[in-house]
Amino acid sequence: MVKPNDAEGEVTQDEILKMLEDAAQARLKMSATEMLERYETGQLADPSSVADLIALAGLLKKPVAA
């Protein structure tokens, strides 16, 4: 990731996936793939608890989940 104090930053898909994985494990005790699959199929108990992660996943070229 680029240095702080700029208005803009760049991340790689691998960095995004790492952030999603760490956050999904910390919040829901599940993988990022499982979190996004459950989100897509309506099986997350409270999808709003990961609204910021859903927003971040929007940067991915391809969705993690099918």
Place this chain on the structure above:
Amino acid sequence: MDRDPRAFRELLTLLLRITVLQKHHPGPRLWRAVDGSPDHWEIGGLATPLEPLPIRNGKFLRVAIDLFLDHGDRDYLKVATSSFQYQVDQDPNTKAWVFRYDYLRQPTPQAHPSAHLQINARPILDGVLPDRTPLDRIHFATRRVPLEGAIRVLADEFLVECAQPAEIWRPVLSEAERLFARIAHEPPLGPE
């Protein structure tokens, strides 16, 4: 909002700087994936997209906005998801959050309103929630609340000191809200 994500980020930074943002903080950052979708951006934290922003009472506001160019609508820049969460510490995964306004343009299969407020608290009355559902899992339907709404709650209800006097920041927020109301997508208040 037109087509420029940088202008949108600058507007949000202005709104935060004249109100609740911690002094000298540069504000939210516009993120993109170098090898990801070329038409998506996220407005988020400074060091990482998930990092909450420090505010002037020593607590934090997590700002997460997913922006995309809508090629089906004149390439206008639109918000796919927004989430504004007031929280006690800087941990992106904290359980110490106070309230959160969310908006999801794409309806979820769950029967939750696409725009809603959640509050991390306990009811003072017994037996008012179904099946022991905690209050923080209740989604209070709202109209779509922009960042300005979260700022107003912090300033007017939580009494977070603002950088500028109210005579300055209130008209700026009001004008931004008028512009938002003219173009904002408003989801239904619940599933259709």
